[in-house]
Structure formats: C-alpha cells, structure tokens
Amino acid sequence: SQLMNELLEIHRDGRLLRVALNRPEKRNALNLELCRELAQVLESADRDASVGAILLSGNGKCFCAGMDLNEVAEADTGAITDVQEQLFTIGSRLGKPLVAAVQNAALAGGTGLAANCHVVVAREDAVFGLTEIRLGLWPFLVFRSVSMAVGERRTVELALTGRIFEAAEAKEMGLVHEVTPRLEERAAEIAL
Numbered sequence: 001s002q003l004m005n006e007l008l009e010i011h012r013d014g015r016l017l018r019v020a021l022n023r024p025e026k027r028n029a030l031n032l033e034l035c036r037e038l039a040q041v042l043e044s045a046d047r048d049a050s051v052g053a054i055l056l057s058g059n060g061k062c063f064c065a066g067m068d069l070n071e072v073a074e075a076d077t078g079a080i081t082d083v084q085e086q087l088f089t090i091g092s093r094l095g096k097p098l099v100a101a102v103q104n105a106a107l108a109g110g111t112g113l114a115a116n117c118h119v120v121v122a123r124e125d126a127v128f129g130l131t132e133i134r135l136g137l138w139p140f141l142v143f144r145s146v147s148m149a150v151g152e153r154r155t156v157e158l159a160l161t162g163r164i165f166e167a168a169e170a171k172e173m174g175l176v177h178e179v180t181p182r183l184e185e186r187a188a189e190i191a192l
Helices: 032-047 069-074 077-087 109-116 131-135 140-150 152-161 167-172 183-191
Strands: 002-004 008-013 016-021 053-058 098-102 105-107 119-122 127-129
Touching (some): 016 032, 016 183, 032 077, 077 109, 098 109, 098 183, 105 109, 109 127, 109 140, 119 167, 119 183, 127 167, 131 152, 140 152
Parallel strands (some): 098 119, 105 127
Antiparallel strands (some): 008 016
C-alpha cells in the first residue's frame, strides 16, 4: 500500500515502513511542514504494532541538503525550533529500528537526520557535514544527536570547520555503519 503526500512518499512493505523525503527539486531540504510530517509519521509508526522497522531515504539525487533556508528565514523561529527539537531527538525515542539509506548530500540537518537513525547505510557518493557555520550558525539542534553518534570532540570540530566529509570517513567516525553500492537493497535487508 502506498500513500503519497507531496512531502513524503510512504510505502508499506510487509513489516517494513519505507519513508522517502519527497522534495527532490529542493534536494529534500527540510521545511517546517516536512519536519512536522516526518516526525508525525515516525511517531505513529512507532505506535503501530504492525510496523517492525522504518527505512528512511530521500527521493531524487540527494538524501537531504539540510534546512530550507529560504523558508526558515520567513518562518516563526519558535515553531521551527519546536518541530526540529521533536525531529532531531526522535532516534532516542523510537522503540523500533530506524534505518537510513543515504546517497549524495546529507548536509547540516541532513547529517542530523542520519545521526538520529539507528543504522546508517550510505552509498560511496554520500557526503556529510555540519555546514551551518558557513552561514554563521551553530548547529544547536542537531549537535546532540551527532555527538551521540561520533563523540563530542569530533562534533565540535565538525561544527567549527563546517567541512564536508565523505562516506568512508563518516564510517570511520561511526556516523555511517556500512558503505555499499547496493544502497536501497542493503538498507532494506538490514531493516527487515
């Protein structure tokens, strides 16, 4: 059974719930509505006894290029902070495995999203980075989940430099568990 709303593509595959970010034309940038819907979908999947695991991916070229900055500039900061707080702590609240399949860019909030997943499978072309500092911002909202994945000193370094790093280094630091050309297939094998 497949459910399409504009921002997420949700597909049920036995006990596996596949959730794909679906703003390919915006490199799956997270706007307020997408953050809210994703958090709701993950939380309701957690309460649904028939769901065994969740596989998170991004449609199109990228996994997730971070926050949609055009929209964030116009939006109510309080609302954005609340919903991001909900989304970027979700990994620690879910009682079911959340597996990410990451290709191409997973930057800023995209790195935060990956860090919230219990298992991260990446394709060789995946790149990560806490790039917020390039805009003069500190990655407050994703800092905790990234530091739980890679350690605090490493997270401070990434946040201060804003550097972009590849899948192999992400694996070395513990953000990514497996790098494979068989991205979707491998992630589904793990999730199932």
